[in-house]
Amino acid sequence: MAESFRMISNSDEAPDKKCKCFGKKTLIITGCVFGGFIFALLMADGRIFNRKKYLDAFELDYINDFTDKRSKLISRGILASNSHNTQSWRFIFNANNENIFDMYLNHDRLTPQCDPYSRQITISAGTLIEYLKVAADIQGINLNIQYFPSGEYDQNGTIESIKAHPIARFTISTKAAVTNDLHQYMFKADTTRSNYKAEKIKANEIAHLNTLNNEPTLNLTIVNNDADMNTLHSIVKRAGYIEADVKRVQTEVLHYFRLNEWQKNKYGNGLVFEGSGTTGFMNFLMQGFLTLLPFAMNEDASAKSFKGSIDAIVSNTPHYIIIDSNDNSRLSQVKAGELYSRIILNAHKFGIALQPVSQPLEEYSEMSNEYQNIHSQFTTPGKTIQILARLGYPTKEGALSPRMPVNRLIE
Ligand SMILES: Cc1cc2nc3c(=O)[nH]c(=O)nc-3n(C[C@H](O)[C@H](O)[C@H](O)COP(=O)(O)O)c2cc1C
Numbered sequence: 001m002a003e004s005f006r007m008i009s010n011s012d013e014a015p016d017k018k019c020k021c022f023g024k025k026t027l028i029i030t031g032c033v034f035g036g037f038i039f040a041l042l043m044a045d046g047r048i049f050n051r052k053k054y055l056d057a058f059e060l061d062y063i064n065d066f067t068d069k070r071s072k073l074i075s076r077g078i079l080a081s082n083s084h085n086t087q088s089w090r091f092i093f094n095a096n097n098e099n100i101f102d103m104y105l106n107h108d109r110l111t112p113q114c115d116p117y118s119r120q121i122t123i124s125a126g127t128l129i130e131y132l133k134v135a136a137d138i139q140g141i142n143l144n145i146q147y148f149p150s151g152e153y154d155q156n157g158t159i160e161s162i163k164a165h166p167i168a169r170f171t172i173s174t175k176a177a178v179t180n181d182l183h184q185y186m187f188k189a190d191t192t193r194s195n196y197k198a199e200k201i202k203a204n205e206i207a208h209l210n211t212l213n214n215e216p217t218l219n220l221t222i223v224n225n226d227a228d229m230n231t232l233h234s235i236v237k238r239a240g241y242i243e244a245d246v247k248r249v250q251t252e253v254l255h256y257f258r259l260n261e262w263q264k265n266k267y268g269n270g271l272v273f274e275g276s277g278t279t280g281f282m283n284f285l286m287q288g289f290l291t292l293l294p295f296a297m298n299e300d301a302s303a304k305s306f307k308g309s310i311d312a313i314v315s316n317t318p319h320y321i322i323i324d325s326n327d328n329s330r331l332s333q334v335k336a337g338e339l340y341s342r343i344i345l346n347a348h349k350f351g352i353a354l355q356p357v358s359q360p361l362e363e364y365s366e367m368s369n370e371y372q373n374i375h376s377q378f379t380t381p382g383k384t385i386q387i388l389a390r391l392g393y394p395t396k397e398g399a400l401s402p403r404m405p406v407n408r409l410i411e
Contacts, residue, residue, distance in 0.1 A: 041288030046261035054264045054402035058187050066406065068093075069141060069172060070101045075406045076135035080341055081190035082124035083358070084111050084256045085401050087269045089128055091410045092166075099173065102149075102166040103129075106409075107159045109269075113252040114243070114362050118157035122330055123386055125167045126337020127344075131186055132170070134345065140177035145170055152330040167334060185348035189398030190341075192353030193309065194277050195316035196392025200224070205350045209321075212342045215335045220343075221322040221378070222391065231377060232388075233314040239359035239370040240310030244303035246366050254302055258402065259294070260287045268404035275401045276309065313357060317390040320357070328384040336386035353394035361385055 042048055056062055057078055066072045074091060082088070088109040094100035105125065110118055129145065136143040146169040153161040206222050213220040223229060243249055256270040264272060273283050290297045323339055325332035344354055360370040379385055 040292060041285070044260060044291035045284055045288035047284065047287075050261040050265050052261070052264070053405075054268045055400055057403035057406070058400055060187070063139075068098065069139070070098070070170075071406055071410065072139060073132055073135055073141060073143075073172070074409065076186060077128040077132040078403050078406060078409065079186045079190075080124070080127040080131040081344060081356075082127060083115065083120035083356075084253070085269050085271055085275075086111060086121070086124075086256060087404050087409065088121050089125065089409050093410060100169065100171050103168045103170065104166050105153075105162050107162045110157070111252055111256070113246075113249045113364070114358075116157075116363055117155060118162070119328075119333055119363070119386070120358060120361075122157075122167070122333040123337040123340070126334035126339075127190075127341040128337075129168060129334065130338040130341035130345075133338075134180050134182050134186065136172070137178040137180040138183050140175055142173045142175040143170060144172070147331055147334065155328075167330075181349075182345040185345045188348055189275075189400050190344050191275065191355050191401070192394045192396075192398030193275060193355050194353075194394050194396035194398070195312060196318060196353065196390065196394055198316075198318055199393055200318050201352060201391065201393070202350075205352065208350075209343055209346060209352075212346060213323075213339055215339060217326045217332050218335055218339055218386075219322075219324050219326075219379075219383070220339065221324075223320045223322065228378075229318075229320070232320050232374075233317070235360050235370055235374050235377075236320075236357050236388075237310055237314050239362075239367060239374075240313075240357075241307055242366055242370065243359045243362065244306045244310070246364070247299050249362075249364075250299040250302045250306075253306075254297065254299065257297070257302075259297065260291045264402050268402050268408070270402065272401055274399035277396060277399070279399055310359075313355075313390060316395075317392060319391040321354070321387070321389050321391050322378055322385055323387040324379045324383045324385045326383055332384075333386055340387050340389070347391070351393060352391060353398060354389045354391050356387060356389040358388065361388055 057075060063072045063075050066075060070093060078087060078089070086109040088106040090104040090106040092102045092104065103125065105118060105121055110121060115121055133143060148165060148167065149169045150165050153165040209222060210220065223232060253271070258264045258267055258270040258272050273286050278286055321343065323336045325336055347354055360367070360374040363371065375385060
């Protein structure tokens, strides 16, 4: 009995020891795998190796990196909102006169699939010009702007035409510095993609924003009533889903997507997860994971996530703004961009956020019904809607998006 007990007890002890030993091994292996995984994520994401140089332009003292007055001015202009964050700006400094420089579109960074006539990119030249004006006040620079000094590039936006026609010639001279309380808001994110509160914008704030349109060729509408809001929600939703399912457009979006810190520092432009509100630890996980498994970042995944963001927009937007123009000239597009920047800077004063929702305005065949739809319901024949954006008090402040070093934009 005793023997048999011992035997039983011995035979019982053996697996127990094995079990403890096995448990330790499992723990070590799991630890190694987990540690290896975190290490791989860190390497892939690159944040421990990279200072965020792509955000340098948002530092107040960034201006001190430059001696040339034109570069100092441009170093603030580049903080402007621009479509797909391609920063398709090209500056050519006059070799004989340090007070003159020309601005062109950068034909190497166009987005022909979603913006076949480079209308959005031209608007994005206007957004920058408005920031230059504000910076010029602060820097004591008198900024003379001659728009399209060699005429406008053609309506198709052919590369030859874009190359041959500067958008503006700037001539600078010295003046006494002027305080401009909008300057401080250039250092905030222009675009906020988070949910907006249901609360309507205060009447005095809407009234102030309405005073900002000083261009006779432009019309600014801040949409406030429920019927129009519902119509616009439906258009935005349909147009968003259409864009999501046009594969060549999604491919173009992915081309400008920067997956990790290495890429953000390398390119200094493009779309990033922070821009869509994914920050902190989640941002690290997303960046690391998708860099390790880049095939997960494909057109289908992009379409799905974009549809999700469109659903969130239509459920969390109390107002839209519409900027339309009497003609669709290149000058009107630039002026629309200037007005949009004025609205952004003034909106910041009131804690109001904006996000363009450009899908119904895109000019490719799949979108033509929604393009007609929004034009027939929200403007009169002959006019062109240049900007549709949502507006409201955000639930979360927008995060900064990369900017390229100024010198890479100048020739
Ligand atoms: C003409 C124009 C069209 C834009 N269209 C969209 C859009 O459809 N959806 C969006 O989320 N952001 C849009 N944007 C915002 C840009 O993506 C954004 O400005 C850019 O990523 C830089 O980020 P920031 O504005 O926060 O500096 C647009 C901006 C401009 C000027």
